[in-house]
Amino acid sequence: MSRSPSGDRVALWRNPAFRAYVLQGVLLAALAALIGFIVTNTMANLEARGISTGFGFLDERAGFSIPQTLIEYSGDSTYGRTFIVGLLNTLLVSALGIVVATIIGFAVGIARLSPNWLLARLAGAYVEIFRNIPLLVQILFWYFAVLQALPSPRQSLSLLEIVFINVRGLVIPDPQPLSGFAATPWALLVGIIAAITLGVYAKRRQARTGKALPIYWLGAGLIIGTPLLVFLLTGAPLEWSIPELTGFNFSGGVRVLPELVALWLALSIYTASFIAEIVRSGIQSVPEGQVEAANALSLPGGITLRKVVIPQAMRVIVPQLTSQYLNLIKNSSLATAIGYPDLVAVFSGTTLNQTGQAIEIVAMTMAVYLVISLLVSALMNVYNARTLLKER
Amino acid sequence: MAGESMRDVMIEARRPPNAHRGVLKWLQRNLFNGPINSVVSVVTIGVLLWALWPFVQWALIQADWLGDSRQACSGEGACWVFISARFESIIYGFYPEAARWRVDIVFALMAGLLAWLAIPRIPGKRWAAVIAVVGFPIAAYFLLLGGHFGLMHVSTRNWGGLMLTLTVATIGIVGSLPIGIILALGRRSNMPLVRAVSVVFIEFWRGVPLITVLFMASVMLPLFVPTEVEFDKLLRALVGIMLFWSAYMAEVIRGGLQAIPSGQDEAGKALGLGYWHRMGLIVLPQALKLVIPGIVNTFIALFKDTSLVLIIGLFDLLAIIRAGLTDSDWLGFATEGYVFAALVFWVFCFSMSRYSQYIEKRLQTGHTN
Numbered sequence: 001m002s003r004s005p006s007g008d009r010v011a012l013w014r015n016p017a018f019r020a021y022v023l024q025g026v027l028l029a030a031l032a033a034l035i036g037f038i039v040t041n042t043m044a045n046l047e048a049r050g051i052s053t054g055f056g057f058l059d060e061r062a063g064f065s066i067p068q069t070l071i072e073y074s075g076d077s078t079y080g081r082t083f084i085v086g087l088l089n090t091l092l093v094s095a096l097g098i099v100v101a102t103i104i105g106f107a108v109g110i111a112r113l114s115p116n117w118l119l120a121r122l123a124g125a126y127v128e129i130f131r132n133i134p135l136l137v138q139i140l141f142w143y144f145a146v147l148q149a150l151p152s153p154r155q156s157l158s159l160l161e162i163v164f165i166n167v168r169g170l171v172i173p174d175p176q177p178l179s180g181f182a183a184t185p186w187a188l189l190v191g192i193i194a195a196i197t198l199g200v201y202a203k204r205r206q207a208r209t210g211k212a213l214p215i216y217w218l219g220a221g222l223i224i225g226t227p228l229l230v231f232l233l234t235g236a237p238l239e240w241s242i243p244e245l246t247g248f249n250f251s252g253g254v255r256v257l258p259e260l261v262a263l264w265l266a267l268s269i270y271t272a273s274f275i276a277e278i279v280r281s282g283i284q285s286v287p288e289g290q291v292e293a294a295n296a297l298s299l300p301g302g303i304t305l306r307k308v309v310i311p312q313a314m315r316v317i318v319p320q321l322t323s324q325y326l327n328l329i330k331n332s333s334l335a336t337a338i339g340y341p342d343l344v345a346v347f348s349g350t351t352l353n354q355t356g357q358a359i360e361i362v363a364m365t366m367a368v369y370l371v372i373s374l375l376v377s378a379l380m381n382v383y384n385a386r387t388l389l390k391e392r
Numbered sequence: 393m394a395g396e397s398m399r400d401v402m403i404e405a406r407r408p409p410n411a412h413r414g415v416l417k418w419l420q421r422n423l424f425n426g427p428i429n430s431v432v433s434v435v436t437i438g439v440l441l442w443a444l445w446p447f448v449q450w451a452l453i454q455a456d457w458l459g460d461s462r463q464a465c466s467g468e469g470a471c472w473v474f475i476s477a478r479f480e481s482i483i484y485g486f487y488p489e490a491a492r493w494r495v496d497i498v499f500a501l502m503a504g505l506l507a508w509l510a511i512p513r514i515p516g517k518r519w520a521a522v523i524a525v526v527g528f529p530i531a532a533y534f535l536l537l538g539g540h541f542g543l544m545h546v547s548t549r550n551w552g553g554l555m556l557t558l559t560v561a562t563i564g565i566v567g568s569l570p571i572g573i574i575l576a577l578g579r580r581s582n583m584p585l586v587r588a589v590s591v592v593f594i595e596f597w598r599g600v601p602l603i604t605v606l607f608m609a610s611v612m613l614p615l616f617v618p619t620e621v622e623f624d625k626l627l628r629a630l631v632g633i634m635l636f637w638s639a640y641m642a643e644v645i646r647g648g649l650q651a652i653p654s655g656q657d658e659a660g661k662a663l664g665l666g667y668w669h670r671m672g673l674i675v676l677p678q679a680l681k682l683v684i685p686g687i688v689n690t691f692i693a694l695f696k697d698t699s700l701v702l703i704i705g706l707f708d709l710l711a712i713i714r715a716g717l718t719d720s721d722w723l724g725f726a727t728e729g730y731v732f733a734a735l736v737f738w739v740f741c742f743s744m745s746r747y748s749q750y751i752e753k754r755l756q757t758g759h760t761n
Contacts, residue, residue, distance in 0.1 A: 024585040031589070038616045045615045116432045117422035122440065132741035133734045134696035137710060141734065144717070145727035330601035337703055348607050358611040366600045366608070373599035 042359070049356075057355045058083070064350055066341045068257050079351050086343035087368060093263055093342065094329040100268035101328060102321075105275025112280050123276065130273040136334055138270055143262035143338045153249050164243055164250065170261055171243040174254035178237035184227050191226035195219040259340035263332065271328045275321060282317035283309070315387050322380045326373055333369075343368060451731070462721060474725040475732050478716045485552015485707050491544055494535045495555050501528060502558070510747060512754065529566065532559075548626040552707035554736070560630065560698045560708065565691050567634040572641025577671060579646055590642070597639035602697055605632045610704040629701050637694050644686035648679030681755055688748035692741045699737070709733060 012018055046053060058080035065075050070088040073081055111123035130138070148167060151157065156166040164171040195218075202213040231238075243253025286309050294304040335342035336349055343365060352361045407413065423433040454469025457476075465471035475482070484492050505528055508520040536559070539545035551559065578590030597605070609632030614623050652675050660670035680687070702711035713729045716722055 020583045024583050027585060027589065041618055042615045045619060048619060114432070115425075116429050116436070118433050118436045122436055128742065129738070132692070132696075132738045132745065134699040134710070134737050136699045136702070137730060137734050137737060140710070140714065141727075141730040145730050148726065333601040333603045334700070334703075336603065344601070344603055344607075348604060352607075352611065358615065362604060362608045362612055366604050369601055369604065370596065370599040374595075 051356055053357075053359070055360055057357050057360070060355075062351070062354075064354070066346055068260065068341055079355065082351055083343070083347050083364065086341060086346040089340070089346075090329070090332055090335075090342040090344075090368075093260060093267065093332050093335065093340065096264050097267035097271065097328050097332065098325050100264070101271035101275055101324075104268060104272035105324075106279050108272060108276035109279025110283070112276060113283060127273045127276050130269055131277075133270075135266060135270045135331055136337060139263060139266040139334055139338060142265045143259065147258045147262050153245065156245070156250075162242060164245075164253075167258070168249075168255070169258040170256040171250045171253045172256065173243065174241040174252070176239040176241050178239060180234045180237040181231075183234050184231045187230035188223070188227040191223045194226070195222040198222065257340065259335070259338050262338055263335050263340050267328055267331060271324055271331075274324050274327075278317055278320045278324065279313075282313040282315075282320075285316045286312045311387075318387070319380060319384060322376060326376055329372055330369055462725075470728050470731075471725060472728060472732075474716070474722055474728050478713075478722075481553060481716070482709065482712055483554050485556055485712055486550040487546060487552070487555065488544070488550065491538065491546055494538070494543065498532045498535050499555075499558075501531065502562075525566070529563075548624055551626065553712045554709045556626075556701075556707065557698050557709040560626075560633065560701060560706075561695045563630055564633045564637055564694050564698065567630070568637040568641045568690075568694070569687070571634065571638035572645055573676070575638060575642035576645035576649055579642065580649055594639045594642050597636050598643070602633075602636050602700055603703060605636045606700060606704050608632065625704075626706060629704060629706060633694070633698070637690065640690050640693070641687070644683050644690055645679065647686065648681075648683035649675065651682050652679050684755065685748050685752050688744055692744050695740060695744070696737060709736060 059078050061075075062077055062079050062082045063075050066073060066082070066085055068089060069085045070092060071081075071085060073085050077085075108123045108126050111119050112127070114120045114123070150165060150167045153164075153166045153168060156164040156171075158164045162173055198213075198218060199215055202215045202218075206212050241252040241254075243250045290308050290312065291304060294308045299308070332342055333344040336345035339345065348361055348365045352358060355361070411417065424430045450469045452469075454466075456465050456469065456471045456473055458464060459473045460477055462471070462473070464473045480489075480492075484495055487495060505520060505524050508514050509517065509524060514520075534540055534543070536551070536555075537546060537548070575590050575594055578586050579594065581587050581590070606629060609628045610625070613628050613631065617623060656674055656678065657670055660674045665673070698708060699710045701708050702714065707715065710733050713733050717726050717729050
C-alpha cells in the first residue's frame with residue numbers, strides 16, 4: 001500500500017501505478033476479445049460460404065493473361081507468379097515516377113525562388129493547381145481525356161521517326177543485346193564501386209591534407225567511362241530494334257502501354273508539386289548568414305552552393321522527400337482505376353475475384369506495401385542519424 | 393534658435409520620379425533586369441502562350457454553354473452542355489427528386505455552420521462548435537437517411553454525387569480527428585502496452601495504400617461480423633477511411649504534443665491536476681493550435697482521397713461524372729467531364745488551404761522575428 005507525501009494512506013485506486021496496470025489489463029482484455037470475436041465470426045462465415053483458407057491457391061493455374069509482364073508469364077502460370085508480375089509492375093511504375101517527379105519537383109521548386117517574377121509565379125501556379133486536384137482525377141484525365149484522344153497507329157505522332165505515340169501507347173526503340181553484352185553491366189558495377197571507393201578516399205585525403213580532388217568529374221568518368229570502354233572493346237554488341245509501321249500496327253521496338261504512360265505522367269506531375277514545396281522550404285531554411293559567411297571567405301558561388309547551402313538544405317529536404325517517394329509507391333495502387341496491371345489490379349482485383357481468398361490476398365498485398373514502407377523508413381532513419389545536426 | 397536652415401512645416405510626401413514607377417519600370421525591375429532574366433521571361437511568356445492559349449480558346453472562347461442535348465455542341469470547343477445537362481445528378485446522385493429538398497437543407501445548414509465557425513467576427517464560437525459536432529450530424533442523419541418523422545427512407549445506395557463526396561469527407565474529418573488525438577496521446581503514454589498498441593496501429597495504417605484499406609473494408613469487414621449483421625457499403629468505406637486517416641492525424645498531433653515544453657505539463661501536475669485535465673486544458677489546446685496547418689493539410693488530403701470510393705463502387709462526384717461519360721448520349725466528352733471534376737475538387741481544396749494560411753497568421757500570438 002502506498003502513502004501520499006503527507007504520510008496518509010492512499011486508496012489503491014488513487015495510485016497511478018496501480019491504475020496504469022488496470023488500464024492496460026482492460027486494454028489487453030478488450031483487444032483479445034475483439035480478435036477472438038473477429039476470428040470466430042470469420043471462421044463461421046468462411047465455413048458457411050465454403051471458402052477454404054490457406055495459401056494453397058498460389059500454386060493453382062491463374063488462367064488469365066496480363067498485358068504487360070516483365071518476366072515470362074502466360075495464362076498457364078500460377079497465381080503465385082501473378083503476384084510477382086504485379087509486384088514488378090508496381091515497382092516499375094514507381095521507379096519511373098520517382099525519377100521524373102524528382103526532376104520536375106526540383107526544377108519547379110528552384111524556379112519558385114527565381115528572381116524572375118514571371119517564372120516564380122508560374123512555378124507557384126503549377127504547385128497550387130496540381131496538388132489541389134485528386135490524383136485519381138488526374139490519372140483518369142490523362143488516360144481518358146488525353147491519351148484516348150491521340151491518333152490511331154497509322155497517324156502516329158513521331159519524334160525523329162524513332163519514337164511514336166498513338167492511342168495504343170508509346171512505341172520506342174528496343175535494345176537487343178548480342179552475345180558479349182553481359183560484360184557491360186558488370187563493368188558498370190565495377191565503375192560504381194570504384195567511384196564510391198574513390199569518393200571515400202578523397203574525403204579522407206581532404207580531411208588530412210585539405211586538398212580536394214575533382215571528385216564529381218572523376219566519379220562521373222568512372223561510372224560512364226568504364227562500361228563505355230568495355231562496351232566498345234567487346235565490339236558494341238547491341239542492336240536497336242527500331243519501330244516501323246507495317247499495315248495497321250508497328251513491328252519492332254517495344255510498346256509502352258498507354259495505361260503505364262498515363263499513370264506515370266499523373267504520378268510524376270502530382271508528386272512533383274509536393275516535392276517542389278519541400279525543395280523550396282529546404283533551400284529557404286538555410287540562413288542567409290551562411291551564404292554571407294561563405295562570401296566573406298571568398299568561396300566561389302559553385303562551392304558555396306555545393307558545400308554550404310545544399311548539404312544544409314538536404315537535411316530538411318531528404319526526410320520529407322522520402323515520405324513523398326513512399327506516397328508515390330503507395331499511390332501507384334490507383335493503377336487499378338485505369339487497368340494498368342499493378343499488384344493491386346492483378347492480385348487484389350482479378351485474383352481475388354477468381355479465387356475468393358479475400359483474407360490471404362488482402363493480407364499479402366498489404367504486407368508488400370508495409371515491407372516497402374518499413375524498409376524505406378529504416379534506411380531513412382540511418383541517413384537521418386548520420387546527417388543530424390551535431391550539437392556540442 | 394530656429395534659423396533659416398530649418399523648415400516649420402512638413403513637406404508633403406511626393407511620388408517617386410516617373411523613371412522609378414509605372415508599368416514599364418515594374419517590368420524592367422521584375423522581368424528584364426539583366427540578359428539572363430530577359431531570356432527567361434521571353435521563354436516563359438512564349439511557353440505560357442503556347443500552352444494556355446489553345447486551352448482558353450477551347451474552354452471559353454469556342455465553347456458551347458447553352459442547350460440540353462449533344463445537338464447543342466458545335467464540336468469546335470468544349471461542350472459544357474454535358475455538365476449542365478447532368479448537373480442534378482452530379483449534385484444529388486440517385487437521390488429521389490421528391491426528397492432533394494432535404495439535401496438542400498443539409499447543404500444550407502453546413503454552409504451556415506461553416507461560415508459561423510470560420511469567420512472570426514461572428515460571435516458565439518462555442519455554440520457553433522457544439523452544434524457542429526453534436527446537433528448537425530444528428531440533423532443531417534435524420535434528414536438524409538429519412539425513415540422517421542414521416543420522411544421517406546432513402547437508402548445510402550441512392551446517395552451520390554457531390555452530396556456523397558461531402559458526406560464522406562465530413563464524417564471522415566469529424567471521425568478521424570478525435571481518434572487521432574487519442575492515438576497521439578497513446579503513443580506518448582508511459583504505459584508500455586498502450587504505447588505499443590498505438591504505435592502498431594499508426595504504423596500499420598500509414599504503411600499501406602488507402603485503396604487496399606478500402607478493399608479490406610469492402611471484402612473483409614463483412615466476414616468479421618456475424619452473418620446476421622447487415623453492413624452498409626457506405627458505412628464500410630467510412631470505417632476504412634476513418635481508421636486510415638486517424639493514423640495520419642495522430643502523427644500530426646504527436647508533432648504538436650512534442651513541441652510543447654514538458655514544463656507545461658509539470659506545471660499542471662504541480663497544481664494537482666489529473667491527466668485528462670492537464671491534457672485537455674493545458675497541453676492539447678497549445679499543441680492543436682501549433683499544428684493547425686498540418687491538420688488542415690490532412691483534411692485536404694482526406695477530401696481528395698474521398699474520390700477513391702469509386703473503386704469500391706460508390707458513386708461520388710467523380711464516379712457520377714465518369715458514369716455520365718459512358719452514357720451513349722454523351723460519349724466522347726471525357727475532357728469536359730474530368731476538367732469539371734478537377735475544378736470542383738480544386739475549388740474546395742484551394743479554399744481550405746488558403747483558409748488555413750489565414751488562420752495560421754491570425755493565431756500567431758508569439759513574437760516573430
